[in-house]
Amino acid sequence: MRVEELEVSQFRNIEQLTLTCPGDLHLFIGANAQGKTNLLESLYVLALGKSHRARSHRELIRWDQPTARLSVRIQRGERPHRLEVRLSDRGKQVVRNGVEQRRLSEYIGTLAVVLFAPEDLDIVKGSPQVRRRFIDTEIGQISPAYVYHLTRYKQLVSQRNSLLKEWGSRRPAETTLLDVLDEQWIESAVPVWRKRLEFVRTLSERAGRIHRAISQGLEELKVRYAPSVELDEASPPETWKEQLRRELRRIREQEIRRGSTLIGPHRDDLRLIVNGFDLFAYGSQGQQRTAALALKLAEIELIYQEIGHYPILLLDDVLSELDDHRKTHLLEAIRDKVQTFVTATSLEGIEKETLKRARIWRVEGGTFTELR
Ligand SMILES: Nc1ncnc2c1ncn2[C@@H]1O[C@H](COP(=O)(O)OP(=O)(O)O)[C@@H](O)[C@H]1O
Numbered sequence: 001m002r003v004e005e006l007e008v009s010q011f012r013n014i015e016q017l018t019l020t021c022p023g024d025l026h027l028f029i030g031a032n033a034q035g036k037t038n039l040l041e042s043l044y045v046l047a048l049g050k051s052h053r054a055r056s057h058r059e060l061i062r063w064d065q066p067t068a069r070l071s072v073r074i075q076r077g078e079r080p081h082r083l084e085v086r087l088s089d090r091g092k093q094v095v096r097n098g099v100e101q102r103r104l105s106e107y108i109g110t111l112a113v114v115l116f117a118p119e120d121l122d123i124v125k126g127s128p129q130v131r132r133r134f135i136d137t138e139i140g141q142i143s144p145a146y147v148y149h150l151t152r153y154k155q156l157v158s159q160r161n162s163l164l165k166e167w168g169s170r171r172p173a174e175t176t177l178l179d180v181l182d183e184q185w186i187e188s189a190v191p192v193w194r195k196r197l198e199f200v201r202t203l204s205e206r207a208g209r210i211h212r213a214i215s216q217g218l219e220e221l222k223v224r225y226a227p228s229v230e231l232d233e234a235s236p237p238e239t240w241k242e243q244l245r246r247e248l249r250r251i252r253e254q255e256i257r258r259g260s261t262l263i264g265p266h267r268d269d270l271r272l273i274v275n276g277f278d279l280f281a282y283g284s285q286g287q288q289r290t291a292a293l294a295l296k297l298a299e300i301e302l303i304y305q306e307i308g309h310y311p312i313l314l315l316d317d318v319l320s321e322l323d324d325h326r327k328t329h330l331l332e333a334i335r336d337k338v339q340t341f342v343t344a345t346s347l348e349g350i351e352k353e354t355l356k357r358a359r360i361w362r363v364e365g366g367t368f369t370e371l372r
């Protein structure tokens, strides 16, 4: 798929911008704090209905402005689509082809993006939360049902936590309320787990193959799902539910003491293993970078496999972080397939060959000037 025209108004430090995007490669060059990431963020928000870095959508609205608006025209296969995001103090509206979508799960998926930024090294080095967020975002783009189940699941965890806390101070004679919540929790946890296990299995295959190629056959990357409860992937959902019921009973006292749901997808993690060693603990910086790159490239392939279109790729300040060998690998992997938006502080270190086929913009104080 391809972005054809992007319109941004009153978003972050960008007052007004219309960008037509013929071609596959767009470079945004500028000093720090000029609006490069803001531009990539606008595409990310159009794709996923929320930002990868803002806690609240209000942060996205230009200071002193009541509203912000983003709009994009994309070509996906034979069909054009228009997506629109309107932000205001009162809330957020997402609109596809002129029709407002009530649920984010119904909106996302039309424009698929893969973002690769220096923070992505945190997928390897950071907390479990970062890895959960990574898989949730990726699965969300290919499965609206997943977003639906995950949203419901998170609500149930928070309801359950409130009830457990309440019970910690004053235990009621009746247990029905928690029993009912437990059942609902199980019903939404199971599809989330199923999808994650399936996704991580394919991700591991793909990323493993890419990692082997980048490391010239020297290293083997595996991605493993590390659940808070051992669940046998081969058993049917009914068996899982039975097992989870027993588990919740077993840990109920402990959960009441702690006032918190102690098992479930919100407590799980991923393990990244290279040649049998845990990357988190033992990987060198170089190995961690290669793994992060392999995961991102695997994501591109997975999205293609699932929806039949390549996503657009947003590369935020990463070219300067990658050595020549990894950079060449990345650029070759996406060449002629994936429309790419790249930010950098200078053109230095970007090969002539790449520059020749790129459109280049200078970014300064939220304004964009085309250099070529
Ligand atoms: N809501 C906002 N309104 C106006 N300016 C903002 C807003 N949020 C961030 N900015 C400004 O955007 C700039 C940072 O832009 P960013 O795209 O992250 O920089 P970079 O070019 O380094 O990637 C900063 O100058 C910051 O003050």
Ligand SMILES: [Mg+2]
Pocket: 036, 037, 038, 316, 317
């Ligand atoms: Mg930036």
